[in-house]
Amino acid sequence: QVQLLQSGSELKEPGASVKVSCKTSGYTFTTYGMSWVRQAPGQGLEWMGWINTNTGNPTLAQGFAGRFVFSLDTSVSTAYVQISSLKAEDTAIYYCARLFCSGTNCWFDFWGQGTMVIVSS
Amino acid sequence: QSVLTQPPSVSAAPGQKVTISCSGGSSNIGNNYVSWYQQFPGTAPKLLIYENNKRPSGIPDRFSGSKSGTSATLGITGLQTGDEADYYCGTWDSGLSAGFFGGGTRLTVL
Numbered sequence: 001q002v003q004l005l006q007s008g009s010e011l012k013e014p015g016a017s018v019k020v021s022c023k024t025s026g027y028t029f030t031t032y033g034m035s036w037v038r039q040a041p042g043q044g045l046e047w048m049g050w051i052n053t054n055t056g057n058p059t060l061a062q063g064f065a066g067r068f069v070f071s072l073d074t075s076v077s078t079a080y081v082q083i084s085s086l087k088a089e090d091t092a093i094y095y096c097a098r099l100f101c102s103g104t105n106c107w108f109d110f111w112g113q114g115t116m117v118i119v120s121s
Numbered sequence: 122q123s124v125l126t127q128p129p130s131v132s133a134a135p136g137q138k139v140t141i142s143c144s145g146g147s148s149n150i151g152n153n154y155v156s157w158y159q160q161f162p163g164t165a166p167k168l169l170i171y172e173n174n175k176r177p178s179g180i181p182d183r184f185s186g187s188k189s190g191t192s193a194t195l196g197i198t199g200l201q202t203g204d205e206a207d208y209y210c211g212t213w214d215s216g217l218s219a220g221f222f223g224g225g226t227r228l229t230v231l
Binding site for chain 1: 123153154156158160164165166167168171172177207209211213215218219220221222223224225
């Protein structure tokens with residue numbers, strides 16, 4: 001069965017960096033893209049972008065360019081998001097979500113359990 | 122501010138039907154399919170509807186989706202207290218290769 005298992009919660013100081021992992025199983029990793037979604041406390045879902053797991057080419061949503069980097073390790077079927085120069089407003093739950101595409105239409109069919117990142121001094 | 126607009130909350134009694142709307146524009150919903158996600162407090166979202174009206178395996182037929190023009194609707198019949206959750210609409214802009222979510226709707230089953 002398809003599973004996306006994310007790394008554990010993180011507590012970081014402002015200005016630090018964090019790397020969240022999303023280890024997949026139950027399917028061929030490079031067949032589907034991987035998206036990242038942010039959910040700030042008490043807020044809705046915010047699409048951060050996606051990475052083509054075949055080419056490694058990332059597409060970041062507006063507002064996420066610069067400090068957010070998507071990467072892959074296809075040898076272990078794992079996707080990562082690294083956030084640098086952390087700010088208090090980066091405090092959120094970060095979800096990975098498999099991107100299923102049929103032609104040009106896509107949706108998020110399987111989700112990781114989420115990783116809480118808290119930025120606080 | 123979300124590109125897709127949903128009502129912040131809806132409510133209905135057990136056994137009744139409720140609909141949740143998702144309004145967008147010609148550049149998003151108008152030219153793309155809509156998906157819906159269910160999220161219980163403290164858990165990850167779950168795919169409920171894709172391609173406007175299709176249900177993944179395991180999703181009961183009490184849940185339905187429709188789309189007309191630049192709006193979409195999620196319908197839930199035979200409401201149960203276990204349906205209390207946040208519901209999000211989403212769409213994929215193939216031209217931008219970008220995803221968008223609505224602001225979410227909190228369903229209360231009174």
